[in-house]
Amino acid sequence: MQHTLKAVDHEASEWTPGSWQGRTALQQPTYEDTAELRESLYRLGELPPLVTSWEVLALKERLAEAQNGERFLLQGGDCAESFADCTSPIISNRLKVLLQMSLVLVHGMKKPVLRVGRFAGQYAKPRSADTETRDDVTLPAFRGDLVNSPEFTPAARRADPQRLIKAHARSAMTMNFVRALIDGGFADLHHPEYWDLAWVEHSPLAAEYRRMVGSIGDSLRFMETLAGQSISSYSRVDFYTSHEALLLHYEEALTRRVPRQDGWFNLSTHFPWIGMRTAALDGAHTEYFRGIRNPIAVKVGPTVKPDDLLRLIDVLNPNEEPGRLTLIHRMGNAQIGTALQPLLEAVKREGRRVLWVADPMHGNTESTSNGFKTRRFENIAGELDKAFDIHAATGTRLGGVHLELTGEDVTECLGGARDLVEQDLQRAYKSMVDPRLNYEQSLELAMLIVRKSGGMA
Template sequence: MSDWTKSDWRSKPRIQMPDYTDANALRAVESKLSQFPPLVFAGEARRLKKALGAASRGEAFLLQGGDCAEAFDQFSADAIRDTFKVMLQMAVVLTYGAKVPVIKVGRMAGQFAKPRSAPTETVGDVELPSYRGDIINELAFTPEARIPDPNKMLQAYTQAAGTLNLLRAFSTGGFADINNVHRWTSEFADGQAVKKYKDWAERISDALDFMGAAGIDADEVESLASVDFYTSHEGLLLEYEEALCREDSTTPGAWLAGSGHMLWIGDRTRQPDGAHVDFLRGVLNPIGMKCGPTMEEDDLKRLLATLNPENEEGRLTLIARFGAGKVAEHLPRLIKTVEAEGAKVTWVCDPMHGNTIKSSTGYKTRPFESVLREVQDFFGVHRAEGTIPGGVHFEMTGQDVTECTGGVRAVTEENLSDRYHTACDPRLNASQSLELAFLVAEELQTLRNGQNAQRAV
């Protein structure tokens, strides 16, 4: 893009970003990061963009999930494996139930920064800057912990590199082989969804046995032995993003955001003339944009033109996040705007961020029934509009947490304190995630059956 450089954002209005007190320390960190290898590569980003283009046509489906905010002190191989395992289970459910390829994208290896609803928080009589994620400051409620520290970017890079290394090993080293479909069941998942998953896994195993009897060795079919797994995060801390931005060696003038395969712009940072939009408009990666109830049609038109001027399939994913009961009010008007502009987008449902409440026990939580309802409403609107629901976006974990109420394990508000581990927003646990995957598969089946009926007529 000839009219863009990776540092142009610095002259634009910026919000939801820290003010570093030590400018020299910040420059030193940025200089060091700029010498580090990128975490992802242009060919990978282009493959993901092509896959998302297929999702926009209903020929694939995006499953995007992972932590609300990755934490330095919770980093472990087991935690990465457990989340990866649950996402494999969810993908199997969606693929088997809906008969479409599933694009697997983790909120991993970069989801370290979080926008906040207020710049400060108060405990008792003490007011301090808000916690903005481990890449910026610390969760401990002390003046020292809340000072933004640029050196945390270096630790974030190291953790992201380690996470990606393990994810690539899991994806291609045999763990994700479809022959292991029975072994992916999380030790933390139970209930009817798990029983149904085991039944489907048995049917898949039978199908693999049939292939073997017919002379097709599943072990030799590459697409069954490994998976493509991509990473994503909100592109919030632009000093970090710029430092890892690289010119593609095979395409001069094309710039890759080297911190992750897919970056998105949050509902709070999507100002058409703002810094975040300006930075992400210039990178070759597929990008997402959160669309909440305050998204105006005129702003959406400007953003479509700014972020995807060539109207490229798979380039722009619109992530709807309205809240249960509000989808029918807001999503149709945005769909109509996109259709009127002739814009190519991939529509995705984020049923998490519009459904956060404070429980009677003081914990932030998300009622599972509200999450389910928003997913159902999302599909219902697309059926009514004749448009394509292209994916789902969840905050979830493979750990045995009690952060969202409801689900087959019937987590109550009184249970929230049992295993409430998130540093920011509540996540679905393994059982809730799998239960939700079955619901999405049913919605996709209904959509597919309706499309087949229309073709028959």
């Protein structure tokens, strides 16, 4: 979507899970052995799905409620999952951060929060170049664990079809553990103290968070006293998965028909999205996404023109289905003031039903003098702050946020509660691709959201 889009008659072309192969597919790896790729895709197509169609449809209903202002979407997780991070501490800490943020939002906004993780499938990443050169040696770029390895050797950078099977297995293990935690009471609102992360005891935000926990606990006990019984609905929460559906061979292999439902479902995730680099109207990703029944999202950057966005909406949600389409704007703190409002006005003028979500991360990436890729918390918070104001001025609603975050004690984004500086980055910079918010910065951002939505004085 960074260029003028030519007209495409999507309605005239019959859709199948593989019809994207007749379009230009950007950001796809080159596999040397096509026979090995076919074998891996066949095996992948025989494996059980990772999610169910009724979960997908339930999420679509909740996203429709978010469109109406009845819920707020919190979508967050790693920039790119790695196979090595498929461990119980990392998964549970990631879950804790999202649960704690949602607790802050529920307490402050006084409305249900829809929790969607960027996990159980976020193994592929778009790259600005197909190759990487070091000391006169050029190799394929690292495209995430779904494709190859980050080590700079020919063997590691080879696009390996076996990784498709490994990604499915790691995604299944992640989903199984998350479901077990949720069903076992890990997310019980009666005991949010279980969600504490040991390393943040010193956090300047800890006292404010504990006051919220105490207030929610008092409210629950009061309601249960009146009801004369425990309110079981607060003992668990719903949790959904999402990832950028970048590698289309993988997505096609997990696109299935199901009994007693019409159409096709992408059963690799509940909520796939199209990245900004692959959202061309005539591209393969748009062709694939138009035919699946999942709720879907599209990243929208500052170069997108209103007419192009409206035409994309026509293709992806021609029937104005509630909960079907989410638009995630990622403008950057410096550009959101001029780039966002024309898009909001165009979509509002045409009466299109979408959920607007802010991604204040991806437009604010920079490099430091000591060579680290980072983001400044003040720019992240600044873009989010402006997003609320622009939506309010336009008469539209910001219905959610999309964040890259982790429950690990990382130092990847500058600023925040502990005012991290460039020298701090080398202490605990662990991301393979993009910098993430740590727990304190994530919680601070949740409190900002509550203040901007009018939930805090």
